Amino acid sequence: MKILKIQTLRGPNYWSIRRHKVIVMRLDLEDLAPKPTSLIPGFYQGLVEALPSLVDHYCSPGCRGGFLSRVQEGTYMGHVVEHVALELQELAGMIVGFGRTRETSTPGTYQVAFEYVDEQAGRYAARAAVRLCRSIVDTGRYPVSELEQDIQDLKDLAAKASLGPSTETLIKEAEARDIPWFHSSARSMIQLGTGIYQKRVQATLTDRSSILGVELACDKEGTKKTLRDAGVPVPRGTLIHYLDELQEAIEEVGGYPIVIKPLDGNHGRGITIDIHSWEEAEEAYDAATTASKTRSVIVERYYKGRDHRVLVVNGKLIAVAERVPAHAIGNGKSTIQELIEETNRDPNRGDGHDNVLTRIQVDRMSMQILERKGYDLDTVLKDGEICYLRYTANLSTGGIAIDRTDEIHPENLWMAERIAKLIGLDICGIDVVTEDISQPLRENDGVIVEVNAAPGFRMHVCPSQGLPRNVAAPVMEMLFPSGTPSRIPILAVTGTNGKTTTTRLLAHIYKQTGKTIGYTTTDGTYIGDFIVEKGDNTGPQSAELILKDPTVEVAVLETARGGILRSGLAFDRCDVGVVLNVSADHLGIGDIDTIEQMATLKGVLAESVDPKGYAILNAEDPLVVKMAKRVKSQIAYFSMDPENEILQNHVRNGGLAAVYENGYLSIIKGDWTLRIEQAVNVPLTMAGLAPFMIANALAAALAAYSNGVPIEQIRSGLATFEASVAQTPGRMNLFNMGTYHALVDYAHNAASYEALGGFVRNWPGETIGVIGGPGDRRDEDLFNLGKLSADIFNQIIVKEDNDTRGRPRGNAAHFICAGIVQANGPAAYQTILNETEAIETALNQAPSGSLVVILPESVSRAIGLIEKRKPLEEPRIPLNGSKPVESSSVEYSESST
Numbered sequence: 001m002k003i004l005k006i007q008t009l010r011g012p013n014y015w016s017i018r019r020h021k022v023i024v025m026r027l028d029l030e031d032l033a034p035k036p037t038s039l040i041p042g043f044y045q046g047l048v049e050a051l052p053s054l055v056d057h058y059c060s061p062g063c064r065g066g067f068l069s070r071v072q073e074g075t076y077m078g079h080v081v082e083h084v085a086l087e088l089q090e091l092a093g094m095i096v097g098f099g100r101t102r103e104t105s106t107p108g109t110y111q112v113a114f115e116y117v118d119e120q121a122g123r124y125a126a127r128a129a130v131r132l133c134r135s136i137v138d139t140g141r142y143p144v145s146e147l148e149q150d151i152q153d154l155k156d157l158a159a160k161a162s163l164g165p166s167t168e169t170l171i172k173e174a175e176a177r178d179i180p181w182f183h184s185s186a187r188s189m190i191q192l193g194t195g196i197y198q199k200r201v202q203a204t205l206t207d208r209s210s211i212l213g214v215e216l217a218c219d220k221e222g223t224k225k226t227l228r229d230a231g232v233p234v235p236r237g238t239l240i241h242y243l244d245e246l247q248e249a250i251e252e253v254g255g256y257p258i259v260i261k262p263l264d265g266n267h268g269r270g271i272t273i274d275i276h277s278w279e280e281a282e283e284a285y286d287a288a289t290t291a292s293k294t295r296s297v298i299v300e301r302y303y304k305g306r307d308h309r310v311l312v313v314n315g316k317l318i319a320v321a322e323r324v325p326a327h328a329i330g331n332g333k334s335t336i337q338e339l340i341e342e343t344n345r346d347p348n349r350g351d352g353h354d355n356v357l358t359r360i361q362v363d364r365m366s367m368q369i370l371e372r373k374g375y376d377l378d379t380v381l382k383d384g385e386i387c388y389l390r391y392t393a394n395l396s397t398g399g400i401a402i403d404r405t406d407e408i409h410p411e412n413l414w415m416a417e418r419i420a421k422l423i424g425l426d427i428c429g430i431d432v433v434t435e436d437i438s439q440p441l442r443e444n445d446g447v448i449v450e451v452n453a454a455p456g457f458r459m460h461v462c463p464s465q466g467l468p469r470n471v472a473a474p475v476m477e478m479l480f481p482s483g484t485p486s487r488i489p490i491l492a493v494t495g496t497n498g499k500t501t502t503t504r505l506l507a508h509i510y511k512q513t514g515k516t517i518g519y520t521t522t523d524g525t526y527i528g529d530f531i532v533e534k535g536d537n538t539g540p541q542s543a544e545l546i547l548k549d550p551t552v553e554v555a556v557l558e559t560a561r562g563g564i565l566r567s568g569l570a571f572d573r574c575d576v577g578v579v580l581n582v583s584a585d586h587l588g589i590g591d592i593d594t595i596e597q598m599a600t601l602k603g604v605l606a607e608s609v610d611p612k613g614y615a616i617l618n619a620e621d622p623l624v625v626k627m628a629k630r631v632k633s634q635i636a637y638f639s640m641d642p643e644n645e646i647l648q649n650h651v652r653n654g655g656l657a658a659v660y661e662n663g664y665l666s667i668i669k670g671d672w673t674l675r676i677e678q679a680v681n682v683p684l685t686m687a688g689l690a691p692f693m694i695a696n697a698l699a700a701a702l703a704a705y706s707n708g709v710p711i712e713q714i715r716s717g718l719a720t721f722e723a724s725v726a727q728t729p730g731r732m733n734l735f736n737m738g739t740y741h742a743l744v745d746y747a748h749n750a751a752s753y754e755a756l757g758g759f760v761r762n763w764p765g766e767t768i769g770v771i772g773g774p775g776d777r778r779d780e781d782l783f784n785l786g787k788l789s790a791d792i793f794n795q796i797i798v799k800e801d802n803d804t805r806g807r808p809r810g811n812a813a814h815f816i817c818a819g820i821v822q823a824n825g826p827a828a829y830q831t832i833l834n835e836t837e838a839i840e841t842a843l844n845q846a847p848s849g850s851l852v853v854i855l856p857e858s859v860s861r862a863i864g865l866i867e868k869r870k871p872l873e874e875p876r877i878p879l880n881g882s883k884p885v886e887s888s889s890v891e892y893s894e895s896s897t
Helices: 043-050 052-056 066-073 077-091 119-139 144-161 165-176 211-218 220-229 243-252 278-291 336-344 364-372 410-423 472-479 499-511 540-548 561-567 595-607 622-629 645-652 691-706 711-719 750-760 779-792 811-823 835-845 859-867
Strands: 002-009 022-028 099-103 109-115 181-183 190-192 199-202 237-240 258-262 272-275 297-301 306-313 316-324 327-329 386-388 400-403 427-434 447-453 490-494 517-521 524-527 530-534 554-558 574-579 609-618 634-639 656-661 664-669 672-678 733-736 741-744 767-771 795-798 828-831 851-854
Touching: 002 119, 002 561, 022 077, 022 119, 043 052, 043 066, 043 119, 052 066, 052 077, 066 077, 077 099, 077 109, 077 119, 077 144, 109 119, 119 144, 165 181, 165 190, 165 472, 181 540, 199 472, 211 220, 211 410, 211 447, 220 237, 220 410, 220 447, 237 243, 243 278, 243 297, 258 278, 272 278, 278 297, 278 364, 306 410, 306 472, 316 410, 327 336, 410 427, 410 447, 490 499, 490 595, 490 691, 499 517, 499 554, 499 691, 499 711, 517 540, 524 540, 530 540, 540 554, 540 561, 561 595, 574 595, 574 691, 595 609, 595 622, 609 622, 609 691, 634 645, 634 691, 645 656, 656 691, 664 691, 672 711, 691 711, 691 750, 741 859, 750 779, 750 851, 767 779, 767 835, 779 795, 779 811, 795 811, 795 835, 811 828, 835 851, 835 859
Parallel strands: 490 554, 490 574, 517 554, 574 609, 609 634, 634 656, 741 851, 767 795, 767 851, 795 828
Antiparallel strands: 002 022, 022 109, 099 109, 181 190, 190 199, 237 297, 258 272, 258 297, 306 316, 306 427, 316 400, 327 386, 427 447, 517 524, 524 530, 656 664, 664 672, 733 741
């Protein structure tokens, strides 16, 4: 077997609308292509021995053992690889379940799609699954050591990608509240929400966290002074910078026992408690200075009691946990080392923050504690004897947590909420030492030891004992109070032809609302009136740029087939999804070989519309109409034909639609009609002579109307948008050259040629076409372009793109010319392969009153050649007997609704 390609999908995609994380592997089975598993000696037994847990895969039989029965009866290797890739992830602790395998049009080559949790782990699972299956085919087995290594590698990849327990908790709560989120490329930040509604978090710091509050909390001495001045009980202590200040500091706090800790430490690093001698104090000082960035050290009086963490969010106490340091409990038989090892075998313990609890590590502090008691790791503890292995009770050093939320005394609760406000933290972790949290601190000599910014949530979410607390909920409620939005409107446009024009027009209509619009097109990414990034930006990366921008109020996203196929959509759902048309373009690329497959691919957008939103569908395209069966949202149709049966039935049932009737672009619903504007008054329609532009305008107007844009603003947008170089470069750009006109359009497939022909045939004079076709299209596609051109133009110049996309120079032109010849039309043609030369020839030879239509590889180059000839400012469409496209004379009632 050979892996030809592995793709990572991250949003609604061709394989699944609901499951956004999918690996797609293009796999050539090579010598295994004709062999079902039943004909491979020993394969079934070897697979069961390697992965007996595959018995839990139901597969198509729908019962336990279903998949293995398929293997025994005979299935193909691509299907087996899919299930193995899923099971390897499961064995590494990543819960996945979705998979699908399909043979491509290339015999023996399969697309293997399966769900993943972590991208790197998913890609690893794909390769490991192929390796495992190949090994069993060749040798009848997969070595246990190899399988164990695979699973460990997968676990390591998942752990490396983990966001940490606190961040994971916040993300799960965001998802439960339907708040979208994104990774940031900087400082491990997470963006919650989109556009202007976004909020940012970094662990449990938020963009509401006061920098002054965070700085104060990090300054332990400053915090203590602030609290002491406010009457809050804090330990007696002092700050020192040099070892020769230590003795005086000990006397100042009242002598032993003491605590020594770094001024700016965290996670308990460098802290030593319950110090009783000068030797211990010196060693503790060295540990504290090592852990301190400033080399500054705090010396405090040691207060006996239990360690508690109190969590306050947005001024309200949310949770309380008692933290117990890492320890061993004797059984009268085992050594301390053996007890630690037994404790670490708990499946809830892991390394760092990758599990509910952390494994206990023996270090300098642990050995110091044991030496103080006269113990070592070989000591056997009495039955029930507790031996602590850490001074501090942090979970990150092996401690455990006991929930005490319901036990805290009202006075202590009041004090904690007051402390959070005194320090100025929106999310605040307060460390309290007291024998009994259910009694006021002042009655049992309790003190506030520290105040922490960015406190960990793990101890509250997964306590070792007591009730778990949903501490993320109040954070989300603080960031996104009930009733406030977290998503900006997303309007997305797809189709074979007209995407860019419709996207730009829709963005222009929305600009009439006064909002900041972010939009993506084939020529760039824009925010407001400015371009952010030039290029063909119709994929998920560009869409994500818009959704992450804090100034954007509405996103209008051109969505091309390539991005959906390569990565999926950039959003989990949109408010409006427009599907303009589906035609035979880009077939044979990316294993999309039929127009029906292309329709399924583009239908991903329609199926991803929010149930409360609208899928805007072309009622005249049968493939687009079929999408309605799979759509979960509301549907609105548009059509150039007011008598269209699909549209008429939809309207009779109270549905929303846009139609071209009696020369007007109109919105209809039920028995009322709202006329927006006459087509001749909409510049984009070229005085009503370009039917496909009228259709684009209908789609854009309907999309805006369905999302609440007032009709006056839609009318204004239509009236002020032109097919100009400034607004739609390369889309029906008409230039007045004085004695003739030139038109630049990016038509490059059969459907766009036909659409363009609807305008060109209305031209009263001679028409000259400078045409070509992309080299990665099929021979028959290029041949068809030639036939169509002969029916559109009087004269034709056939050229080629500079980038032939793998074809020999002249080959694409050959097939286009063959199509022209077969058409037997009146068109005369010549071949000039160089695009610049072909354009210059057409412009030089253009007769008076003619129209030169240029279909370029490079729009900017073609426009540049025209502008060198200094065209007149305003194009003039010579009607001369031509008239706007006619629509049905069916009468509609006017309504002001």
